[in-house]
Amino acid sequence: MKNLLKLLPVLFLFATVLVACDKDDDPVIKSPKLTAVKYNPNSITSKPKIAFKSSAIEITPDKAKATFTIKDIKKDGEKFTNPGKKEGFQIDANGKVFADKDHKLGNGVYVVTVSAKDASDSKNVKTTTIKVIISDLEKLTSIVYDPNNITGKLKKDFKSSAVKITPTKAQATFTISKITKDEKDFTNPGEGKGFKIDASKGEVYAETEHKLEKATYVVTVTAKDKLDNDVVKTTTLKVVID
Structure with a gap:
């Protein structure tokens, strides 16, 4: 009995070591921090x-x-x-x-x-x-004028075709974003005396009393997708006034 009592501390220490080893063998793994x-x-x-x-x-x-x-x-x-x-x-x-x-x-x-x-x-x-x-609409992928050039006269109205949209079920709002005249930047005359655009169809036109001079103009048109305003496409139209 005395010998058994002497062995108790040793047995306790041995059991403690076994438990510690078991914990080391099976650690709790935490997932990394979300960043x-x-x-x-x-x-x-x-x-x-x-x-x-x-x-x-x-x-x-x-x-x-x-x-x-x-x-x-x-x-x-x-x-x-x-x-x-x-x-x-x-x-x-x-x-x-x-x-x-x-x-x-x-x-x-x-x-x-x-x-x-x-x-x-x-x-x-x-x-x-x-x-x-x-939406029932489809996302705009491209726009183009066909034909992409028209001829106008001094003090006579003219109008381009509507913009062709791809896909056909897409819809957009059109604006004139830039104009060049004989390859130089051009400021569009105000008060309706220069180029205009139909916002829903993209038709570029001028009225009878326009003040556009004889020259070759390139009108850049921007289309903003009605389905997703982050989608913006551009195309150009050449207008020759003689």
Whole structure:
């Protein structure tokens, strides 16, 4: 019995060492700290009553983990309340923003702000946004005049053809962004005495009493996509007045 009592401290020390070794062999591994999140691409386009889904959020570093929620939504620049009962925007565990086919999101440009909470530190929260365009229109890809030159006369009205848009279901707003006269920058006469443009069709024209002199003009026309104002295309039209 006495010998057993003498061995107890040794046995206790041995057990402590075994437990310590076991802990070292099976450490608790924490995911790295979340530093940034983003969508790539950061915009998607869909039509009404058609299901859509974004890409997953890209996480930095890639081994970090997070939980995602929709923090805020704006529609056409105004605050928007997300419809309930799966009729609006939803988000999955990978940060994919989506809507079911029977969603009730109307035509508009939505900016969805997504919040990512770090799994290893709940106080570490990052945010990013994704643009969702819902419309029956299609995104503008190109514009051109065909023919791309016209002839005008002094003190006589003239008009170009309308701009040809690709795809045909796209819509745009047109403005004159630059004019050259005989290859030099030209300031368009005011009070309707120079070049004008039909904002919806892109027709470049001048009225009968215009003050444009004999010369070769190159009119640069800019088209801003009605579906997505960030999409801007340009083309040129040559106007020879003799």
